[in-house]
Amino acid sequence: MISFTEENYLKIIYKLSAETESEISTNAVAELTQTKAASVTDMLRKLSEKQLVSYQKYQGVRLTEKGEEVALKVIRKHRLWEVFLVNKLGFNWDEVHEIAEELEHINSEELVQRLDDFLDCPQFDPHGDPIPDKDGKMPELGYKNLSGIAVNQPVVMMGVAQHSTSFLQYLAKIGMNLGVNITILEINDFDKSMTINNGGNSNYFISNEVAKNILVKKK
Amino acid sequence: MISFTEENYLKIIYKLSAETESEISTNAVAELTQTKAASVTDMLRKLSEKQLVSYQKYQGVRLTEKGEEVALKVIRKHRLWEVFLVNKLGFNWDEVHEIAEELEHINSEELVQRLDDFLDCPQFDPHGDPIPDKDGKMPELGYKNLSGIAVNQPVVMMGVAQHSTSFLQYLAKIGMNLGVNITILEINDFDKSMTINNGGNSNYFISNEVAKNILVKKK
DNA sequence: ACATTTTTTTAGACTAATCTAAAATTTATT
């Protein structure tokens, strides 16, 4: 049996692994789980005993195949529930993360499968994140973040790399929704902030911090 | 903050209260929570401190208004999710209880309200149990159990008083679904078992134990 | 009414997940 808490640790280690090649540090996990490093150490030992992670003390942690499988199931559930909340219940994309954090731990393979069918087997959640399929296969997308795109290269917004309510609300306010066409009009050398057009009459000025968290593909 | 576990205790005390006028005994709670009496005593003291129940040691327990409010919210969620699982995801009525036991603890007023709307504000769950409204008001129904009905009095099946998988599967197998017309053809004096017709060509013989758990209204 | 049985509570212990403070190890800096 894998507890609610253990599932959260695995999910977080998975997410950190997606950003780094190397082992994940105790502190990095502590930050995302909102606990102290000492608590993480205890949990890593426990997960290691259960063969869900490979962990040597002071050397960081990595998911085993079994651990990755569990993490992907949790992520699958999280994202499917988000689709449900937005597409069926009419929530906005900035309102669903917290609720999905709870729903992702409901245990029933049958439920997940039926939910998937009910939603017509969506490939992406409301933030553009890919939804792993039944076997944990995650579509590789090759999206880039807006920060690496050149001036005048037309792109389409496909997702976000950050899910905080405030960030999502900000994007909604300036009309940055999934699917909009974006062109960078000018990039400031010193801080990489940029002026963009996203289809409307007026242009927007955004910081590099924002651009880094917007995922796009070339047209 | 009210924990998952505390919510379960309150729900169970509510259900026991619906069957009895007097205080609920520690043992009765222990049986339904699947814990030992000693654990129940501890929890009752805790709930009492939180003003969710009124409890004097050795004197049994009763919900306060605040406690009843919480219990009704949990029951509302449980039953709404059951409607979702059956009406939207296509589960059978005997498959949903366990899953709803988990879903009922998801915390979000907004979610409950939107779910309610999405399901067209149902008044009854798939077992015929009434769903409390937003303010905790539970429609009084005056259903009787089949065990108290006279021979030849036509009635309609409206619900069940027991939710075990095996019982529900048995009912489904003999065509006892919500809404069917039932007539008692004969009652055996010694054990109150009975022969009934429920609309089909063949009649069924059911025990009093079964009859007691079938809720009906007169036509 | 008194003894017996049943129910309930107390006392003390256990597990999971967390914490703080101190010790150990690794990494960075001069």
Place this chain on the structure above:
DNA sequence: AATAAATTTTAGATTAGTCTAAAAAAATGT
């Protein structure tokens, strides 16, 4: 390479929810 700084682990404590065994109270049966 030695020392300082940062990170990670250990040790010991805490909280929620549970348990068993023993004690206390209530209910039951002559």
